[in-house]
Amino acid sequence: MELLDHLGIGFETVFTVSNLLYCLIGVLLGTAIGVLPGLGPAATIAMLLPLTFNLSAIPALIMLAGIYYGSQYGGSTTAILVNLPGESSSVVTALDGYKMARQGQAGKALATAAICSFVAGCIATLVIAVFAPPLADLALEFGPAEYFSLMVLGLVASVILAAGSLLRAVGMILIGLLLGLVGTDVNSGVQRYTFGRPELFDGLDFVVVAMGMFALGEIIRNLENEIERNTTTGKVTGLMLTREDLKRIVAPAFRGTALGTVLGILPGGGAMLSSFAAYSVEKKVSPNSAHFGKGMIEGVAAPEAANNAGAQTSFIPMLTLGIPSNPVMALMIGAMIMQGIQPGPAVMTEQPALFWGIVVSMWIGNLFLVILNLPLIGLWVRMIMVPYHFLFPGIIVFCTIGVYSLNNSTFDLYLMAIFGLFGYVCAKFEMEAAPMLLGLILGPMMEEYLRRAMLMSRSDPMVFLQEPISAVMLAVAVLSLAAVVLPALRQKRAEAFVE
Amino acid sequence: MRLLIKNPQDFWSGIIFLIFGSGAILIGRDYAMGTAGQMGPAYFPTAIGALLLLVGALALLRSTIRSGPAIGRFSMKQAALVLSAPILFGLLLHVGGFLVAIFLLVLISGCASTRFRTVPYLALALGFALFCVLLFVVLLGIPLPIFGTLFNF
Numbered sequence: 001m002e003l004l005d006h007l008g009i010g011f012e013t014v015f016t017v018s019n020l021l022y023c024l025i026g027v028l029l030g031t032a033i034g035v036l037p038g039l040g041p042a043a044t045i046a047m048l049l050p051l052t053f054n055l056s057a058i059p060a061l062i063m064l065a066g067i068y069y070g071s072q073y074g075g076s077t078t079a080i081l082v083n084l085p086g087e088s089s090s091v092v093t094a095l096d097g098y099k100m101a102r103q104g105q106a107g108k109a110l111a112t113a114a115i116c117s118f119v120a121g122c123i124a125t126l127v128i129a130v131f132a133p134p135l136a137d138l139a140l141e142f143g144p145a146e147y148f149s150l151m152v153l154g155l156v157a158s159v160i161l162a163a164g165s166l167l168r169a170v171g172m173i174l175i176g177l178l179l180g181l182v183g184t185d186v187n188s189g190v191q192r193y194t195f196g197r198p199e200l201f202d203g204l205d206f207v208v209v210a211m212g213m214f215a216l217g218e219i220i221r222n223l224e225n226e227i228e229r230n231t232t233t234g235k236v237t238g239l240m241l242t243r244e245d246l247k248r249i250v251a252p253a254f255r256g257t258a259l260g261t262v263l264g265i266l267p268g269g270g271a272m273l274s275s276f277a278a279y280s281v282e283k284k285v286s287p288n289s290a291h292f293g294k295g296m297i298e299g300v301a302a303p304e305a306a307n308n309a310g311a312q313t314s315f316i317p318m319l320t321l322g323i324p325s326n327p328v329m330a331l332m333i334g335a336m337i338m339q340g341i342q343p344g345p346a347v348m349t350e351q352p353a354l355f356w357g358i359v360v361s362m363w364i365g366n367l368f369l370v371i372l373n374l375p376l377i378g379l380w381v382r383m384i385m386v387p388y389h390f391l392f393p394g395i396i397v398f399c400t401i402g403v404y405s406l407n408n409s410t411f412d413l414y415l416m417a418i419f420g421l422f423g424y425v426c427a428k429f430e431m432e433a434a435p436m437l438l439g440l441i442l443g444p445m446m447e448e449y450l451r452r453a454m455l456m457s458r459s460d461p462m463v464f465l466q467e468p469i470s471a472v473m474l475a476v477a478v479l480s481l482a483a484v485v486l487p488a489l490r491q492k493r494a495e496a497f498v499e
Numbered sequence: 500m501r502l503l504i505k506n507p508q509d510f511w512s513g514i515i516f517l518i519f520g521s522g523a524i525l526i527g528r529d530y531a532m533g534t535a536g537q538m539g540p541a542y543f544p545t546a547i548g549a550l551l552l553l554v555g556a557l558a559l560l561r562s563t564i565r566s567g568p569a570i571g572r573f574s575m576k577q578a579a580l581v582l583s584a585p586i587l588f589g590l591l592l593h594v595g596g597f598l599v600a601i602f603l604l605v606l607i608s609g610c611a612s613t614r615f616r617t618v619p620y621l622a623l624a625l626g627f628a629l630f631c632v633l634l635f636v637v638l639l640g641i642p643l644p645i646f647g648t649l650f651n652f
Contacts, residue, residue, distance in 0.1 A: 175515075223574065397601060410590070413588060
């Protein structure tokens, strides 16, 4: 069995004392920061990135992956206990989870979230192990035309899946693509859009932009109307689920996992879309759909399973194609490049220990989460209760040190402040930051593949339609865009997001 | 003018798109264009810039047709304090040192909150400064000067 061999390599890599320790530290730190209200996974990873600078590639990525699930899980804890989802993917969990907590069933809701996340994580990890190798083999056949079309498809998908105005999402992607071009042009050596600043010759650092837009911009928004938070959570008891409860969550957990696994692979989808979709499916399927939103255990189980499955499978395009499907994966790619690894289909064959190590560490990380987090719930509750006005200066401190230590450059700090301002302005006009960050990462890659494809075809643009895989991807992109722009379906999309 | 704009969010995002689009094209004129088969450094950004102009124009057009929510007030004070904190940190790091820079960063950003009280925030700033020196400089070994040139006698 090839699969077992692969997983064997992974287990061998992860099962060293130090790597297990880094996984554990990652999961714990991720949860600790993730439970803080208003801090999503992308901001958490960006903030904690400097902790991995001194590590070698494998432990660094294992730890970052751990931080990712940890923060995801921490977000659900906050959503259930104080109705303040730290990230968009746990918004849905708050609907029924918080109601359960209000009815004195906080422990039950938390246990449901933990168990469903674990089950989903296990299944999604297996899916990665089974489907990543053939996908990487396929990707090795890709030429520049296929890569370019794939990125077009990815960007179109992220536009369609973005909440809010389509037109503004397209605009933000284009701005991102432009910002990605800042720096030295690899083909001609010309410095583009650098305004003569040598600090910009290597391009805009993704982390700097992400911290500015996500962390600083968000903080200013939160300070706009400081409201007293309800911190009377009290003690969490009754973590055990009854046989009856288990029966109720089995089907929703598996449905959620299936949905999340598929949606997580899509660019721009990932955890958030998965949890929204899973919740609406449960509501449709359930015989007592009227009770949803009033503390249904199914309403916690399905979205939690879905967002964890989606979080895992969003690694697939990153690991096999080197293309990020969401800002978190873009950060992972940034971290890999910092470690001297060029993400893409070659990673699996050239660095099997790294690849399978990450896959297996996902499973271990999920195991740690389910074993540790329920006993540690008292600690997380105390973290949540830290009032925001004492918390946000700390977030700024960590962002500042994180950005500075990237290149030991104060210029990066000024850039971060500029992007913080831009992020705040964009938020005011409801222009989403996530598509822009995707564009920022894809910009230079898209230009390069477009150039190569056009050079090889002797400036015949038909090459994108003559290569079958490329043609299919472009057709899917055009069709899905057309489907959304058509007014009838647009109405449905709006409804889906309201739900 | 105000009567014409039914959706200020669309209007202002359109303006931003137009600024970025025209900026990309205008600055891009300094670089070689090349041909479709041999793209110069200006080719791709000019194309993206043109698309942005199109999107911006559409947004402006839409802002006069479809109505949308008004834009809330900008919190200038909060924005200024939060954003100036990391800038000041950058300016102070080498002169005053890491300890002083963190201390002031916490105090200044803290002023952005309506719940700012002098004594608790002084304690918070001192706590953070000591904690960060311990974590980043001592434990993680990130090369940051604990004391700046100001303290060299």
